[in-house]
Amino acid sequence: MAFNQDNWLLRVRNLTKIYGEPNERTLAQTGPEFGSNICPETESIVACADISFDLYPGEVLGIVGESGSGKSTVVKMLYFDLEKTFGAAWLKPYNDGLSDILQESNQRKRYIRNNLMGMVYQNPRDGLNFGFSSGGNIAEKLIMAGQMNVGNIRARASDLLNKTEVPVQRMDNRPGTFSGGMQQRVQISKAIANNPPLLFLDEVTTGLDVSVQAKVLDLIRELQTDLGIAMIVVSHDLSVIRMLTDRVMVMKNGRIVESGLTDQILQDPQHEYSQLLVSSLL
Template sequence: MDEMLSVRQLMKTYGKGCPACLDLTGPDHGRNMCPVCGTIVACADVSLDVYPGEVLGIVGESGSGKSTLVKTLYFDEEPTAGEFYLRSYEDGVPNLYDLSSRKKRWVRNHQMGMVYQNPHLGLRLDHSAGGNIAEKLLMAGNYHVGSIRERAVQLLEKTDIPITRMDDLPRYFSGGMQQRVQISKAMANNPPLLLLDEVTTGLDVSVQANVLDLIREIQRELGVSMIVVSHDFSVIRMLTNRTIVMKNGRIVEQGLTDQIMEDPQHAYTQLLINSLL
């Protein structure tokens, strides 16, 4: 496989489900709740690829399924159905969703990094900034205290966190600093894949710009593949090569980001882009 990541026919539902769920939900019906049984169809029939060094954007309004999608990739959520392959794990042969819990933890700790919208999901706010980075390194099998400390210094410098704050608790940091510590932690083990879920939401405009510049710099220097989830097309435009547009749990459009921005085909994509103007 040339792709570094492939997802096929991913589905995630919340509820008992019924034969009508897929037929009566989605963009054509304007809902993701089944009117027969009340099941929420968060994602359905989602297939995507990410290539080495590529930044893929996933955009859509709240409830479109984009965050659920990325959480299933990081094993925070268990999919209802689907396949997930990573070329960096056993040459992309096994479906990662079929792995044991132990092997999933290994993939998560060695092959991926995650930056959440809410820092308390990605950080231990009562552990020091350096301690958060150390946690990721320890889970990835690095137990040498000196090298862990050295790596933490390197990452905090990279993300413009003063080294004098290394032993401070992130709960006392600003929102922008917390996101930068999250990015440091996610990058600690040099993962081939970085997942970013609404990382600028709730930040001041100037802080957003700093975080986005940092993400672009990391991608440019390290060539890491990224999936960037956002409801904001301006973020997607700044960071991504290709974009997937989601609505009511389905993909409604996908293509090169520039093409989608300049000539959106789906009415929903046109609405999103017009909201920027």
């Protein structure tokens, strides 16, 4: 898939998250070449550092790496769940891409989240309100984006549940009465309720049975094809990355060690860590 270089949707530069008190040598003493993201002098933890990339409309970008590599931290900063330490990000549909969204006020960040982004977490409890019905969860997202017509909201919830293969007659049931796979499908419905141009998926199939995983992945791929949503897919599972993504970034110890087209990385990985990941898939 070819993308117009000027037509970016999301631009990220030097995104960095450090826990603890770093010193001026922290970044130079951590990373894949040291086999650690913990600063030997200050014991501060570099969750991720110098993450830069562009994402294009309709593109699916994968971020892959072992547990603790920093991949989930990247999307959580972009979705405003975590504060950055350094770095900047611009989203084209917001102020024509002229404002660094990470510098905006909390009120503006809420607007961006509710109108221009969706997030599907590994654990549905992080993305759903278990005190609301499944339809109520979708309504919550729509209301936060300023929609108030009850009939329209209910119709949209029915349509989304139908699209994600959740029985519409269970719209008034709470997510706690659903299976894990069905909870994920409700969470996906909620995340795409406002047709956001950008969707984050953080380890969405981890913990699901293999057959349920396949159904959830099929659903995501179908939605991407139908709606053309750009996605960032975080996973430690290369088979998920291979199925969903156009391009992939490989992370280790908080840094990107390799990036490129998914087929290219999976067929001919250059970095030794990427080679190790790919050989474990074979």
